[in-house]
Amino acid sequence: MNKWYVSIGIVLIIGCVLSISMYLGPHQTEPATDNSEITTIPEDVLLEDREHQQAIEITKDDVHSGHLLLINQDYGLVPGNEAPDIIQLSKHPDFSNRFVLLDQATELSEHVAQQFSIMINAAAGEGISSFLISSGYRSAEKQNELFESLGPEQAMPGGHSEHNHGSAIDVGSSQGGIEHSPEGKWLREHAAQYGFILRYPKNKTHITGIQYEPWHFRYVGLPHSLIMSQKDFVLEEYLSYLKEQPFLSFKTDEETFHIYYYPVSENQTIYVGQDNTYTVSGNNTDGVIITEKVD
Numbered sequence: 001m002n003k004w005y006v007s008i009g010i011v012l013i014i015g016c017v018l019s020i021s022m023y024l025g026p027h028q029t030e031p032a033t034d035n036s037e038i039t040t041i042p043e044d045v046l047l048e049d050r051e052h053q054q055a056i057e058i059t060k061d062d063v064h065s066g067h068l069l070l071i072n073q074d075y076g077l078v079p080g081n082e083a084p085d086i087i088q089l090s091k092h093p094d095f096s097n098r099f100v101l102l103d104q105a106t107e108l109s110e111h112v113a114q115q116f117s118i119m120i121n122a123a124a125g126e127g128i129s130s131f132l133i134s135s136g137y138r139s140a141e142k143q144n145e146l147f148e149s150l151g152p153e154q155a156m157p158g159g160h161s162e163h164n165h166g167s168a169i170d171v172g173s174s175q176g177g178i179e180h181s182p183e184g185k186w187l188r189e190h191a192a193q194y195g196f197i198l199r200y201p202k203n204k205t206h207i208t209g210i211q212y213e214p215w216h217f218r219y220v221g222l223p224h225s226l227i228m229s230q231k232d233f234v235l236e237e238y239l240s241y242l243k244e245q246p247f248l249s250f251k252t253d254e255e256t257f258h259i260y261y262y263p264v265s266e267n268q269t270i271y272v273g274q275d276n277t278y279t280v281s282g283n284n285t286d287g288v289i290i291t292e293k294v295d
């Protein structure tokens, strides 16, 4: 065959491949470190077929409750918006028989305790089992007492600690300091698979404003912890990212989630798929994040 025809043929083939991939790929895809994949959802896809969807009524109060709340120096927990399911751990041996409680009065959100218990059962399966809990939920009043006695270097004022919400746990190891213990190492590697994040990592103190705390784990839920882990985001960075990419799809081998961020200045209706389960969490600043599990 003439070289000229061969060249034209190659150009045509490359052109076809490019147009097919552009046709198939209106979503921006970025590679993930494991088999999961994060893509953006085009708005026309999101908005189509609303009559077959379920409506969620969102109010301004929703901005200030949920598992993705940003609680730090700048944003305090709105009084009354702590997790609604605070329990005393020692009264629930089904959760607490796998770890040592430094204080029998320690309280935590029941949902968070359940997820923590699932996580450390998995660790126990790998022979890592010397976990202890040194702190869980603290009331805003208790936080203020700590603030008064320890000072601003070591404690936040009432309402500005994640412990005031009930979804943060200070985890230790009975084998020694958590950072160099097998428990600490296991948590750093696996916590994201169970919805937890190391909230104040060493390399992000300039963003969190908090010193490195290898013991402080925060529950944010799946798949948020996985995305934060993949992208090496702390919560401040992740919530900013969701504002830039307000319609995301996150796909693992087993499940697909859609994550939507909506600014909320007034009551409004948001739609998700008819039979899909979903959660709503505020970001505590200006909007809500809807997490929809898609079949």
Ligand SMILES: [Zn+2]
Pocket (backbone or CB within 6 Å): 135, 163, 168, 169, 170, 215, 216, 217
């Ligand atoms: Zn803590």
